Amino acid sequence: MRDHDEIICHCQGITYEEIVNAIHNGANTIEKIGDATEAGITCGSCIEDLEEILEEELSK
Numbered sequence: 001m002r003d004h005d006e007i008i009c010h011c012q013g014i015t016y017e018e019i020v021n022a023i024h025n026g027a028n029t030i031e032k033i034g035d036a037t038e039a040g041i042t043c044g045s046c047i048e049d050l051e052e053i054l055e056e057e058l059s060k
């Protein structure tokens with residue numbers, strides 16, 4: 001289990017909770033998560049985590 005306040009995207013300071021909220025609001029691709037939260041659009045090193053969270057949420 002991840003902590004809701006855990007920073008997933010360090011470039012933009014985007015938390016796990018913000019990513020999950022974006023997914024619940026319809027961001028069902030990495031690109032859409034980036035559009036909604038700005039996570040993953042800078043260095044890209046968090047993309048793997050974003051993919052993992054996306055997969056987790058979409059499979060619920």
Ligand code: FES
Nearest residue numbers: 009010011043044
């Ligand atoms: S850590 Fe997310 S774009 Fe750099």
